[in-house]
Amino acid sequence: MISRQLKLKIIVAGLLAASAVAGFAQKYETIDAQAYGTSTQMGKTARISLIIYQYSTPDDQKILIESFKKGQNDGLANALEKMKAVGRISITGTLGFDVSYIHETKTPTGRSIRFVTNRRIAFGESYWNTQSQSFNLTAGEIRINDQDKNKSDGVLYPASQLTINKDGEPQWDLRINPWRLNNVIVWPTGEPK
Secondary structure, eight states: OHHHHHHHHHHHHHHHHHHHHHTTTEEEEEEEEEEOOOGTTTTTTEEEEEEEEEEOOHHHHHHHHHHHHHHHHHHHHHHHHHOOEEEEEEETOOOOOEEEEEEEETTTTTTEEEEEOOOOOEEEEEEEEGGGGGGOOOEEEEESSOOOOGEEEEEEEEEEEEETTTTTTTEEEEESSEEEEEEEEEEEEEEEE
């Protein structure tokens, strides 16, 4: 006869195993795009891949807004650092990094996906204490046109900071020029590529 305590252990182990299998079966959305340099980066290209585990909640957005109001760009960066990853972005030549905030908005022709996360500060930037460290965010927007896939596009701000302009509105200040995104491919929901 199995003891009551052993039965409980078997049930708990079964529940843990079932939740682990459910976690492995989670489906992700993957969006690939070709990034084209602008202005001083003209002629340079890279591939980006955005893997979306889930979209951020309205509560996440409220946290970021309040953090920005209290501490401007640094407050926003600190709040992003504390959030769990909701996706991952990789750019040709990098290992990629977690994305802390991803928001989807429906549009008349499809949808717009905006994201922001902390930028990896390079060793040289940190060692030499360069001014570029203040541009500690990576952000972007991908506009998906479901009616005409060739019209899907976007923009990537690889090194940026969020500031308030003279009209009191938030704006992105950039360390380097934005990258234009084209050739957007949305992979069917499934396992990450």
